[in-house]
Amino acid sequence: MTGDAVQAQYEAYPYPERDPKDEATRLIEGSPSHLDEVDHYCFAGGLRARSPFRVLVAGGGTGDALVMLAQHARDRGIVAEITYLDLSAASRRIAEARVAARGLDNVRFVSGSLLEVASLAPGPYDYIDCCGVLHHLPDPPAGLAALAGVLAQGGAMGLMVYGWLGRTGVYPLQAALAALAPDKDLSVRLSVARRLLRDLPATNWAKRNPLLGDLAADSDAGIYDLLLHSRDRAYSVPELVEFLSTSDLAPISFIEPARYDARNWIGDAALAKRTAPLDPLAAAALAENLSGTMKTHILYAARRSELAGRIAAPSGGATIPVPRSGAKALVPMLARGGTLKLDLDGHPLRRDIPPGLAPLLDAIDGNRTLNEIGRRLGWDAATVAERFDRLYALLNPINLLTLRF
Numbered sequence: 454m455t456g457d458a459v460q461a462q463y464e465a466y467p468y469p470e471r472d473p474k475d476e477a478t479r480l481i482e483g484s485p486s487h488l489d490e491v492d493h494y495c496f497a498g499g500l501r502a503r504s505p506f507r508v509l510v511a512g513g514g515t516g517d518a519l520v521m522l523a524q525h526a527r528d529r530g531i532v533a534e535i536t537y538l539d540l541s542a543a544s545r546r547i548a549e550a551r552v553a554a555r556g557l558d559n560v561r562f563v564s565g566s567l568l569e570v571a572s573l574a575p576g577p578y579d580y581i582d583c584c585g586v587l588h589h590l591p592d593p594p595a596g597l598a599a600l601a602g603v604l605a606q607g608g609a610m611g612l613m614v615y616g617w618l619g620r621t622g623v624y625p626l627q628a629a630l631a632a633l634a635p636d637k638d639l640s641v642r643l644s645v646a647r648r649l650l651r652d653l654p655a656t657n658w659a660k661r662n663p664l665l666g667d668l669a670a671d672s673d674a675g676i677y678d679l680l681l682h683s684r685d686r687a688y689s690v691p692e693l694v695e696f697l698s699t700s701d702l703a704p705i706s707f708i709e710p711a712r713y714d715a716r717n718w719i720g721d722a723a724l725a726k727r728t729a730p731l732d733p734l735a736a737a738a739l740a741e742n743l744s745g746t747m748k749t750h751i752l753y754a755a756r757r758s759e760l761a762g763r764i765a766a767p768s769g770g771a772t773i774p775v776p777r778s779g780a781k782a783l784v785p786m787l788a789r790g791g792t793l794k795l796d797l798d799g800h801p802l803r804r805d806i807p808p809g810l811a812p813l814l815d816a817i818d819g820n821r822t823l824n825e826i827g828r829r830l831g832w833d834a835a836t837v838a839e840r841f842d843r844l845y846a847l848l849n850p851i852n853l854l855t856l857r858f
């Protein structure tokens with residue numbers, strides 16, 4: 454399949470479908486590339502030391518990561534130079550309109566293939582976002598190598614590629630549609646897919662996969678991307694690790710960490726202890742095999758030789774805890790105590806709530822240090838440190854609390 458078929462798809466159906474008018478009412482935030490997450494997992498909480506912060510959004514599409522990164526940088530007073538690169542002119546127009554709607558001036562746009570990034574926009578970049586793109590390339594390792602070639606020393610990548618097990622049913626349905634709709638016309642293929650989805654047998658694996666949701670309710674661009682794509686592939690954790698190694702890269706962390714912690718998918722506590730000898734990547738592979746829920750893999754990655762010291766860790770009173778949106782909603786639950794009931798893709802996760810955490814979480818605002826929080830609460834340093842370690846152990850794995858310095 455040629456790059457042209459992929460390009461034609463994204464010219465006709467820019468993905469994901471976005472209306473620049475919506476920028477007035479909401480900011481789409483997510484992973485990878487939430488800037489607080491990038492700071493925590495890629496730069497040990499010291500991202501602000503890299504100024505200007507140079508970012509490439511490779512295969513930026515209609516602009517979700519681009520807009521989020523640019524807006525986050527502006528909101529946090531971080532000087533950033535963000536480069537958008539994509540093959541699709543139609544997608545770029547939407548991304549440009551979204552950036553204009555917000556009056557963001559820390560972005561530049563480049564059209565072309567990421568395979569040619571070294572000549573089109575050589576960087577180097579402190580951070581490269583590449584979300585949902587590499588698995589569509591004819592030669593994913595060549596794409597990854599092109600990106601690794603423009604990664605600055607000490608830089609990192611935020612990646613999303615499809616997960617094979619969570620996409621159960623997608624590939625047989627793609628094959629069925631390839632047989633039923635060999636047409637060249639994209640709109641004919643789409644209408645065949647819509648008609649097929651109307652009364653797909655209940656036994657069909659894509660229909661039986663709850664992670665895929667209501668297929669028929671998806672947007673045109675969504676159906677095209679999921680079921681009619683001319684090229685996509687999915688990865689298991691070991692395949693992904695192998696893929697990264699082709700460019701001498703390795704995972705720093707998967708997101709959310711709790712989903713890749715095999716212990717969270719094993720009910721029998723004694724059995725869960727058997728995961729102890731596993732290295733984190735083997736444990737992540739086990740988590741994938743047990744959970745069955747990983748439809749995508751979201752991760753931060755860096756050069757193998759530059760992995761050490763990447764992830765921020767609580768370290769004394771200068772630590773600045775940063776709450777993710779949604780974290781503060783837990784304050785009343787922490788105040789009540791008992792058990793925190795969490796949900797990992799439908800799988801219940803229970804955590805005992807240690808005492809004294811509610812006022813701590815309440816005082817965290819992303820700017821105050823632990824020293825300042827301690828003074829506000831009238832707690833001594835040892836109490837703050839001990840309670841914060843517990844709060845961090847509770848909320849960081851579910852992506853509700855990161856750190857900066």
Ligand SMILES: C[S@@+](CC[C@H](N)C(=O)[O-])C[C@H]1O[C@@H](n2cnc3c(N)ncnc32)[C@H](O)[C@@H]1O
Pocket residue numbers: 456459460463468469511512513514515516517518538539540541544565566567568583584585586589590678
């Ligand atoms: C599924 S969309 C993802 C868009 C965006 N990253 C996001 O997560 O919302 C894939 C994007 O990759 C772009 N793309 C595909 N192959 C590319 C290539 N070789 N170079 C640059 N962009 C490419 C497509 O045009 C499309 O906009």
